[in-house]
Structure formats: structure tokens, C-alpha cells
Amino acid sequence: MFEETLNGLKAAGRPLLVHLWHKYVLVPIGTLLMMLLLYGINEIIKKTTINFPASVCLMLLMYGGLSLNSWLFGEHRTDVFLKLVDIPCGFALRWMNLYFTPPFVTLVLSDKVSVAEAFTIMAVYIVGYIFTFGFMAYFTWGLQLLLGTYKLHVKQDEKDEESQIPESNQQDEVNDNASKQSSTSTTKETPWEDKVRDFVLEWIDFFIYGLLFIAGIPVYFVTGYEMPVQLATAVLLFRACLFIPAKLRRFLHPILISFALCLLVYYILSLIKGQNYFTCIRHYKTGRTYLTLFDSKTYPDWPGAGDFLLSLMDISIVSLSLSMYKYRGDLKRHFASVLPPIILCAFMSFFIYPPVCYRLGISPARSLGFTGRSVTMALGIPLVTALEGSTQLMAVTTIISGILGVLVGDFIVFKMFRVRKHDFVSRGVSFGLNCGAVSTYYLTVEDPPAGAMSALSFTFFGTLMVILSAIDPLVRTAQKLVGW
Structure with a gap:
């Protein structure tokens, strides 16, 4: 068993390095470059009299630029740029729901x-x-x-309603049974080395943010700075809520469940430290995002976890231009x-x-x-x-x-x-x-x-x-x- 565990760890080494390189090196670099671009656009907008968000401005510019580049040089050259942009934008789009939790956390204020x-x-x-x-x-x-x-699809819709809707429950049961049978069969046939490898790849992110949570506790209790422990809590709880089965997740939405659990954890931490709970929540979102990071006079407090997540939300708004570009034919039509x-x-x-x-x-x-x-x-x-x-x-x-x-x-x-x-x-x-x-x-x-x-x-x-x-x-x- 010990030797098989070591072999599983060795097997996880290369894909783990690829995962860490992409998620913790390339994505942060791409996100930082995107934020620098957004910061520059925001500074230009501030010179005007219009209060317009830089994220939406860049989204429109990127959509127009991609469409123009595809028209002038073809889709093959545009795809090269898309692969680079997808590094930060694809990550931000996948985790967009996490970035919508700060307004709920600050609702108590x-x-x-x-x-x-x-x-x-x-x-x-x-x-x-x-x-x-x-x-x-x-x-x-x-x-x-x-x-x-508009093209009528009455016949197709009637077929869908007759075939899919009445049988949806039966189909779900068949899928559930099939998945259970396949899962049981795979667990019997899956070697221990593969289990170890899959476990490492699946839980490495939890381990990293768990370390951030542990490191954030002494920072919070010694210096009073809440951002590391609050950010780790928000990410870990949201990731945990994604384990809710898909059928229940439509009703137990991760945004609602994770923000409620975050408030509970923040309350417990504030009680242990002896800090006022509302002060703790105010420090969660101070308004000092990447756009106001150097404006210490207007925003004297350091950035909070909510400011960090709202900053990433701007990247996810920009990433919607990729979906608009992909279906630009339908949009034009x-x-x-x-x-x-x-x-x-x-x-x-x-x-x-x-x-x-x-x-x-x-x-x-x-x-x-x-x-x-x-x-x-x-x-x-x-x-x-x-x-x-x-x-x-x-x-x-x-x-x-x-x-x-x-x-x-x-x-x-x-x-x-x-x-x-x-x-x-x-x-x-x-x-x-x-x-x-x-x-x-x-x-x-x-x-x-x-x-x-x-x-x-x-x-x-x-x-x-x-x-x-x-x-x-x-x-x-x-x-x-x-x-x-």
C-alpha cells in the first residue's frame, strides 16, 4: 500500500505541476496584466465627465477588436490571441458566481x-x-x-414536449442508476495509484487555501488585518458548496449558502478576537479595489476580501466578450x-x-x-x-x-x-x-x-x-x- 501510494504521488507530479503553473502562475500574471489595462482605461475615463465602468468599456472594445481582427485577418490569427486571453478570462468566467457574494456579506450593514x-x-x-x-x-x-x-419550430417543440418532458423523471432515474453502477464498477477496477493521483489533483486547491486560512489566523489576531483569513474562508466555503448535488444546487445556490456560512465564520472569529462584528464586516469591503489602490486619502483602510473579489469580477465582465464574439453571427442577424x-x-x-x-x-x-x-x-x-x-x-x-x-x-x-x-x-x-x-x-x-x-x-x-x-x-x- 505504501509503495502504491508513492507511485500515485509520482504519477500526480507532472499534471500537478501543470495545474499549479497554469492556475497559480499564468492566471495571476494574466489577471494582473488585465487589471493594469483596466486601470489605464479607468484613468482615461476619469478625465472625462462620464462615470462609466472600465470593465464594460474593455468588454465592448475587446468584442469590437476581435470581430474586426477576424474580418481583416481571418479567424486563425484571431484564435491565437483568444488562447492567450482565455487564460485569465476563462478562469474569471468559471468563478463569476463567487465574485457576486460581497454585496450579500455587507447586507448586514x-x-x-x-x-x-x-x-x-x-x-x-x-x-x-x-x-x-x-x-x-x-x-x-x-x-x-x-x-x-423568427423560424417556427412547432413540430420540433411538440416532439420535445412529448418525448423529453414526460420522461424526464424516468431519464433522471436511469442516469442516476447508470452513474451509480458505473461508479461502483470504476471504484472496484480503479487501482490505488490512480485514486491517490486523482485525490491529490482534486484537493490541492483546498490544501493551498487551507494554508492561507491557517496563515491568516495569526495575521488577523496579531495585526487585526482580516483580508487573508476572510478571503480563504470565502473561497473554501464556496468551493465546498459546489459539492452539493446538481439537482439541489438549483435551489441551494452556492452564493446564498456560502455567504451565510461566511457570516457565521466571521462572527465566530470576531468573538474570539473581541472585535466588533460590524467593524469586521466593514473591513471586509473598504472600497479600495485595484482602481483605487493608490488613493490612500479617500480610502485609508487596506483592501478587504470583498474588494479583492469585486476586482476579479471586472475580469469576468470582460470575459463575456468571448461569448459574444463566438456567437457574433447570431448577434448580427x-x-x-x-x-x-x-x-x-x-x-x-x-x-x-x-x-x-x-x-x-x-x-x-x-x-x-x-x-x-x-x-x-x-x-x-x-x-x-x-x-x-x-x-x-x-x-x-x-x-x-x-x-x-x-x-x-x-x-x-x-x-x-x-x-x-x-x-x-x-x-x-x-x-x-x-x-x-x-x-x-x-x-x-x-x-x-x-x-x-x-x-x-x-x-x-x-x-x-x-x-x-x-x-x-x-x-x-x-x-x-x-x-x-
Whole structure:
């Protein structure tokens, strides 16, 4: 057994080195270079009067640059650049859900809301969420019919409904039984050396972040700096939540479970140290990201774990350009069907949501925060900040919209509003305008063409909203609608 274990460790040596080289050398270098580029773009934007996020600007530039390069020099030369860009972008895209946890962690710092206002916010959110799904899906579908870009797949859909839906449960049982049989057979046939090798490769990341957690404990208790131990906790708990079976994970979403466990661990650590819990959470996100790293006057505190994760979220936003480039043909073909819903949704979010919320008894700041309800967080923060609204309400509603899109989005689109399953344009637009980046990531895995449509929709929608918030007369009009 001992000799076989040593052989397994030797067998894991080469793939382990490749894994460490790629994940802990190439990815950090690529991420650092991407952040330097984003920092430069942000400094250029600061010279203007427009408050526009550098991450979305680079995403649009990269998408346009890739499309232009492919048109001029062909796809083969473009693929060489794509392989390099995919090193940091592919990693950031795979872990995008982790980067959405900071707003939930800092939710405990938000102002208190009365019971009546809380129920009003909930009612407005639910009604607006369902309405936006149905209205945008049907509007996009109607435009496709008028423009002649929609192809009916009634017969195919009926076959799918007859064959796949009734047998889904049976098929799941068959797959489960087959997987169990295959797993039992493989465990019997798998040599001990292969088990050791697979174990090392699977758990090496847990081991590394476990060391970071252990090293962060004395740093926290001696110096009071929380970032290493808080970051290791966030990553380890999120990785652990991914072990939840796929069927349960749709309801027990890793974002919700991991952030709740993080709050518990942070509370225990603050009790042991004797630190105020709210102070601990404030240090989790100080606002000193890579964009404000050298601005020590405005942001005197050191970066926290939340700032680190939010910085990586900018890379994941940029990486969405790769999906848009891959399906640029569909985007070009259906652009005329996508643009009108984006403009209409922006008008409704900017001029209808705030006064409706205000008339129903929601405070002016939170009413303005609803303008960013379906805008991805990278764009929603500068949008709501320009309107002087509640960024915390915006962040929470935005991420909840994305999570609900993963949980019940398909049910609302396919079951409630009877959208055809092959209509990836209507599906992508309704998800993009209603659920933002979280559900876009889900669609890029489940339905890549719809994911590209969703990325295009939420990007242009958020961009248009930020442009509207940069026009002072429109900002004053929106504020007057809520009594300011």
C-alpha cells in the first residue's frame, strides 16, 4: 500500500505541476496584466465627465477588436490571441458566481427598513420581475416575426414536449442508476495509484487555501488585518458548496449558502478576537479595489476580501466578450430584434420604476435604487450612485434577480409565457434584461446562443442606463419623480 501510494504521488507530479503553473502562475500574471489595462482605461475615463465602468468599456472594445481582427485577418490569427486571453478570462468566467457574494456579506450593514416598506419592496420586485420576463419575451418574439428572422419550430417543440418532458423523471432515474453502477464498477477496477493521483489533483486547491486560512489566523489576531483569513474562508466555503448535488444546487445556490456560512465564520472569529462584528464586516469591503489602490486619502483602510473579489469580477465582465464574439453571427442577424427591447426597458427602468415605487410608499433613495434592479452590478453601482439612490438595494435585487433567473427563469419563460424552446433570442433577451450577469453565466453553459444574446442585452442595456445617468437634466427629472 505504501509503495502504491508513492507511485500515485509520482504519477500526480507532472499534471500537478501543470495545474499549479497554469492556475497559480499564468492566471495571476494574466489577471494582473488585465487589471493594469483596466486601470489605464479607468484613468482615461476619469478625465472625462462620464462615470462609466472600465470593465464594460474593455468588454465592448475587446468584442469590437476581435470581430474586426477576424474580418481583416481571418479567424486563425484571431484564435491565437483568444488562447492567450482565455487564460485569465476563462478562469474569471468559471468563478463569476463567487465574485457576486460581497454585496450579500455587507447586507448586514444596510439601514433598517420598516415592515410595511419591506413588503412593498417585495411586491414591487415580484410583479416587476414577472412582468419584465413576459413583456420582453413577447416583444422580442413579435419583432422577430415582423422582421422575418423568427423560424417556427412547432413540430420540433411538440416532439420535445412529448418525448423529453414526460420522461424526464424516468431519464433522471436511469442516469442516476447508470452513474451509480458505473461508479461502483470504476471504484472496484480503479487501482490505488490512480485514486491517490486523482485525490491529490482534486484537493490541492483546498490544501493551498487551507494554508492561507491557517496563515491568516495569526495575521488577523496579531495585526487585526482580516483580508487573508476572510478571503480563504470565502473561497473554501464556496468551493465546498459546489459539492452539493446538481439537482439541489438549483435551489441551494452556492452564493446564498456560502455567504451565510461566511457570516457565521466571521462572527465566530470576531468573538474570539473581541472585535466588533460590524467593524469586521466593514473591513471586509473598504472600497479600495485595484482602481483605487493608490488613493490612500479617500480610502485609508487596506483592501478587504470583498474588494479583492469585486476586482476579479471586472475580469469576468470582460470575459463575456468571448461569448459574444463566438456567437457574433447570431448577434448580427438578430440585432434589430434585440435593440428595441433594450431601449424600451431602459426607459421603463429610468422613468417608470422610481415614481411607481415612491407612490407606493418606498423611500426616495430606495425608489431610485430600483432603476438598477436588472442592471448588472458592475454597471448598476455607477448608475445608482449618479442618481444618489440606494446602492445596497440595487446590489441585492440585482443578484437575487440573477439567482432567481437560474432557479425559476426557465419555468417563467417556457411554462408561464409559453415561449418556444428553440427561440433562443427571446429567451436570451428576457434573461439579459431581467437577470443580468448571474443568469447570463448560467445560459452560457445551458444554452450558449441564448447566453450570447443575454450578454449582448444586459451589456447594451446597462451601457444605455449609465449614459442616461450621465445626463444631468435626466438625472434631475428622475429625482423629481421621487420627490427630490
